[in-house]
Amino acid sequence: MSETAATTFAALPAKPDTPRSAVTEGRAVRWTLIAVAIVFLALFLVVPLATVFVQALSKGWETYLATFREPDALAAVRLTLIVAAIAVPFNLVFGIAASWAIAKFEFPGKSLLVTLIDLPFSVSPVVSGLIYVLVFSAQGVFGAFFVQHGIQVLFALPGIVLATIFVTFPFVARELIPLMQEQGTAEEEAALTLGASGLWAFLTVTLPNIRWGLLYSVLLCNARAMGEFGAVSVVSGHIRGLTNTIPLHVEILYNEYNFVAAFAVASLLAGLALVTLLIKSVLEWRYAGELAAGGRH
Amino acid sequence: MTASTKPRWRFRRPSVLPGFxxxxxxxxxxxxxxxxxxLGALVVRASGLGLSGILEVAADPRVASALKISFGxxxxxxxxxxxxxxxxxxxxxxYRFPGRRIVDAVVDLxxxxPTAVAGIALAQVYAPNGVIGAQLERIGIKAAYTPVGIFIAMVFIGLPFAVRTVQPLIAEIDKEVEEASATLGASRRATLWKVVLPPLIPAVLTGFALAFARGVGEYGSIIFIAGNLPYVSEIAPLLIxxxxxxxxxxxxxAIATIMLGISFLTLLAINLIQAWSRRRFGYV
Incomplete structure (x- = not known):
């Protein structure tokens, strides 16, 4: 790029060290802007993240580890793992089915369907919890039915799972739909022409093509499922040792002024977030071509 | 089948792929x-109240001030x-600088x-005895347990939307346009202002709308730092x-319906911005 300028103005003395000042800012301006951006990110993002770990370990490793010997903390971890183990596979299967139907076929009303799938992203977490309360409370739309049959949905595992599925609903579908649309249908059609069954074509052609996008979206879906607070808080009822997920347990400890324990439990989730970010960044650097363009959430 | 057979109307276009x-x-x-x-249950519940019922709830001073704080x-x-x-x-x-990729990854933090973790961390950092809160206190700014705290949490939660909607478009800017502008004698500032910036406006507006919508609905990262004083620092989701x-x-x-209505309007605004951008600049 700079060769053109250099050859055109060959008469001018070459200054290899200075940047092309015509299409970028001066050195001083550049470094000032970089510094402002980094300081801003540090104040708003990095310092709070570091605080989690500093506070968690402020009374030493012994106290830190003791937090996780509490039966309530263990129960919270167990519940969070159960919820994620149901919600993530559910959304995975839904996401694959939805993206197959939407990306591989043409039908009217497609963009409306995509908008509806995206809807949970634009609903406040608290409202996401509220709608399930309205459906399943005793005075709710279906509440009477469930109460009659002795099925406890609210303030129990089913409600927490439903609220989590709702807030993570679009993750897999919205990554896979653009990805599968980019890839088209030619490869699957070739496989079918060569005698493969539909399922076999999906497993051997489509699935390998979308594997990195799939991993990427499941990763983000899982992080949100394990960390969801607002929606779960509304439907859980906060019963210690029974319906508290990790984020709710953090809240309870914090409100009891048990700060070290609160940050210790929070450090689990912060660690999960860091691992998620790390794998996500690696996927974006290495397999950018095999992820949906603009697939960042 | 003869050519004269009228094609039957189908919901989807024919395809050899199975499984539709x-x-x-x-x-x-x-x-x-x-x-x-x-979501239908919410609509049913809200329509049971009627428009007057919803407005009555919104007119309640505590609700009105919470909505004002959330949106403002x-x-x-x-x-x-x-x-x-x-x-x-x-x-x-x-720009190229050491650690650029790490900074790029940090933006997605x-x-x-999880919002609850962000919430207690922000409350700790910006509290009067916190790392940054103490410094702010010295220059007379009380951050935690005031609307300033709400503001900090909302900036935190909205930042990635603002960055990620603009970033791909900045990457796509054709440098030749800037070179042409510079060759024609424009100063760098004029080039930025008149050539680089205008096509980015729709993306900036989209990012703004996304950050705004997210901030209005946000709960977990705000309630710990806000102090939740009615009429002062109580947000609408908390009131729900x-x-x-x-x-x-x-x-x-009723409060949820008002919030949904406003986020619906925000989404509509985003779509209008993008439609305008497609007409004006030929891309979203």
């Missing part, structure tokens, strides 16, 4: 059970996030960090939770 029926049916089933029926502070926070988000996106795409704990389902549904 079952995947489409499953998609509709899940969508209905998880999203449409529960979110507006300011989205503005701040847009300005600094643009700066961060510009620095990340245009608010997406990955309070109404629910008092079994005032109608009141909770």
């Amino acid at each position: 029926g079952i995947t489409f049916g499953y998609t509709i089933l899940c969508l209905s059970l998880v999203v449409l029926i529960p 502070v979110s507006l300011l926070a989205a503005l701040t996030a847009s300005v600094f988000g643009f700066l961060v996106a510009w620095v990340l795409t245009r 608010p997406f990955a960090l 939770v309070i109404k629910l704990s008092e079994y005032d389902y109608a009141g909770a549904a």
Whole structure:
């Protein structure tokens, strides 16, 4: 790029060290802007993240580890793992089915369907919890039915799972739909022409093509499922040792002024977030071509 | 089949690929059970109140002040996030400096960090005895447990939206246009202002709207730092939770409907911006 300028103005003395000042800012301006951006990110993002770990370990490793010997903390971890183990596979299967139907076929009303799938992203977490309360409370739309049959949905595992599925609903579908649309249908059609069954074509052609996008979206879906607070808080009822997920347990400890324990439990989730970010960044650097363009959430 | 046979109307265009029926049916089933029926329950509940009932709830002084705080502070926070988000996106795409990739990954932190964790961490950092809070206190700014705290949490949560909507467009800018502008004698400032910036405006507006919508609905990262004083630092989502704990389902549904209505308008605005951008600049 700079060769053109250099050859055109060959008469001018070459200054290899200075940047092309015509299409970028001066050195001083550049470094000032970089510094402002980094300081801003540090104040708003990095310092709070570091605080989690500093506070968690402020009374030493012994106290830190003791937090996780509490039966309530263990129960919270167990519940969070159960919820994620149901919600993530559910959304995975839904996401694959939805993206197959939407990306591989043409039908009217497609963009409306995509908008509806995206809807949970634009609903406040608290409202996401509220709608399930309205459906399943005793005075709710279906509440009477469930109460009659002795099925406890609210303030129990089913409600927490439903609220989590709702807030993570679009993750897999919205990554896979653009990805599968980019890839088209030619490869699957070739496989079918060569005698493969539909399922076999999906497993051997489509699935390998979308594997990195799939991993990427499941990763983000899982992080949100394990960390969801607002929606779960509304439907859980906060019963210690029974319906508290990790984020709710953090809240309870914090409100009891048990700060070290609160940050210790929070450090689990912060660690999960860091691992998620790390794998996500690696996927974006290495397999950018095999992820949906603009697939960042 | 003869050529004269009138083609039967089909819902979907014919394809040799199998599996449309079952995947489409499953998609509709899940969508209905998880999203449409529960959201429908809210609509039913709200229509039971009627417009006058909803307005009556909104007129309650405590609700009105919570809505004002939620929307007002979110507006300011989205503005701040847009300005600094643009700066961060510009620095990340245009300049090369050591650690750029790490900084790029850090931007996504608010997406990955659970809101409750962000909430207690922000409250700790910006509290009067916290790392940054103590410094702010010295220059006379009380951050935590005031609307300033709400503002900080909303900037935190909105920043990645502002950065990630603008970043790909900055990367796509054709440098030749800038070179042409410079060759024609424009100063760098004039080039930035008249050539580089205008095509980025729709993306900046989209990022702003996304950050705004997210800020209005945000709960977890705000309640710990806000102090939650009625009429001063109480946000609308918290009021929904309070109404629910008092079994005032109608009141909770009314506030939720108002919030949904406003986020619907925001989404509409985003779509209009993008439609305008497609006409004006030929891309989203």
